Amino acid sequence: MPLQILVDEEKCIGCGKCAEICPKAAKIWKVGSVARILDLRYCHVCTLCAMECPTDCIKIIRPGEEA
Ligand code: SF4
């Protein structure tokens, strides 16, 4: 499995903190009423987005890990 970042849309409040802290936000995140991933090729897997999310709804699955 390639890198995946899953956003639990039931829990996401669209606050944009994931995109605010992400060094490559413009290429990776699009935040409307919920946050969506555009393109993970630019992700460094720094995990800042997941740590910053106030509702803990971002799950990062590294290549080779089980979902
Ligand atoms: S892990 Fe880092 S680079 Fe990847 S989306 Fe999250 S904040 Fe951005």
Ligand code: SF4
């Ligand atoms: S930080 Fe979490 S709750 Fe806020 S927009 Fe991003 S994914 Fe949604």
